[in-house]
Amino acid sequence: MxxxxxxxxxxxxxxxxxxxxxxxxxxxxxxxxxxxxxxxxxxxxxxxxxxxxxxxxxxxxxxxxxxxxxxxxxxxxxxxxxxxxxxxxxxxxxLTESRPADLVTLAECLRQLHSVPLPTNLLPRLSPFDKFDERLEAGVDLDKADSVLLRQLRDDLSTRWDVAEFALGEAVLHGDAHMENLLVAGDGRPAFVDLETVCIGPPEWDLTLTALYFECGWFSEQEYREFVETYGYDVRRSPSWPTLRLIRMLRMTLWLAQSARGDAQRQRQLRHRIDTLRDGSAPAGWTGY
Incomplete structure (x- = not known):
């Protein structure tokens, strides 16, 4: 668009x-x-x-x-x-004069969200690989080898997802829970935005982005520790953490492939992400946008 x-x-x-x-x-x-x-x-x-x-x-x-x-x-x-x-x-x-929430506020609001009763016939179930094929087709600067790699990774992760174990049960999820999707207005009121991803699934899904961003070096150790202490659970302790983090990295790479056209810096980062997914060193050197 x-x-x-x-x-x-x-x-x-x-x-x-x-x-x-x-x-x-x-x-x-x-x-x-x-x-x-x-x-x-x-x-x-x-x-x-x-x-x-x-x-x-x-x-x-x-x-x-x-x-x-x-x-x-x-x-x-x-x-x-x-x-x-x-x-x-x-x-x-x-939301006038709004800003992204800090990690403590995000943890507080996620804990509140995850504690509400599940609604009937309102929310879909989490689908981690939703729109994968169309996003892959829309990606720029992806050659055949790249597409094969990403499809193979999706197929492997889909199999792993089907048998994944989660300690926190099921809850209402935001689905794309990061600081910019929880805004704080000028009057101090927080508000979840971008509600198209709200669904039902394991709370670990909502916690994974913050943990992965910490691994990328985008948050300090103290910031992440405060997030974990406020929410009450470190998703990196989950037996499904390796699967969760790889699915998120795959989605982050596809998002970048869709938005890299005409942007040399993003194209370099896209190439780096694919190379590190291929050699297993991801998310080392991943930068945010």
Whole structure:
């Protein structure tokens, strides 16, 4: 999705909703788009109707259910998504002066999320390899050997996932639990955002990203220790940790392959990630974006 196309779609949706689109600006554009409408104080999320992931109607329902459970969550400003051509737009509150949560706040909110009763007929089960093939096809700078490596890794990990053991049972998961998906508004209110990945599965899945980022060197030992102490469990103790970390590294590599076009630094990092997955030294030297 191009930024200008996403903005055009949101402007049309805003007109239908009676919301000002003056000064609309792209915040993030990739598989989906996030557009800020500053005058209205609204964030618009744009999803192509052809995509297999992301259901705006379900995200709105999830936000309402999480709010009923007294969980910190972003609020929709319109209860119905808007279809514009081949795209669907949902409108959400803009958390002014927001910042990513620190790791202690993330651990606190994840512990709260993982403790709520499982809902009936609202959430899908976690699917770790969801959209793998289409993301691989969309990847740039991947030659045949790269694709073979990544497919073989997926196949091996899929077999390992089927027999994986988890100590924490099942819970409601965010699904992509990192600091930028838990924002803290200027008034101090935290809120989970990007709800398209919310699902049911082992809590270890939500804890893996922070542990892996620590292994990458993106957090200090003290920061990670505080995260573990606050949540009450170190996922690296799980018998399934080797499987969890490799699945996450595979997903992180595919994400980078989709976003590296025209960016020499990202292309170099993509090549490094594939090389280290091949020789077993990953995540040494992995940088964040």
């Amino acid at each position: 191009r930024a200008e196309d996403a903005i055009d779609v949101v402007v049309a949706a805003a007109a239908e909703a009676g919301v000002s689109a003056h000064g609309a600006v792209a915040v993030r554009v990739g598989e989906n788009g996030v557009i800020l409408l500053p005058t209205a104080g609204v964030l618009a999320r744009v999803v192509p109707t052809r995509t297999s992931g992301g259901d705006p109607r379900r995200e709105i329902d999830i936000a309402a259910w999480l709010a009923e459970q007294q969980l910190p969550v972003v609020r929709p400003v319109r209860q119905e998504p808007i279809t514009i051509g081949q795209h669907v737009v949902s409108l959400w509150e803009y």
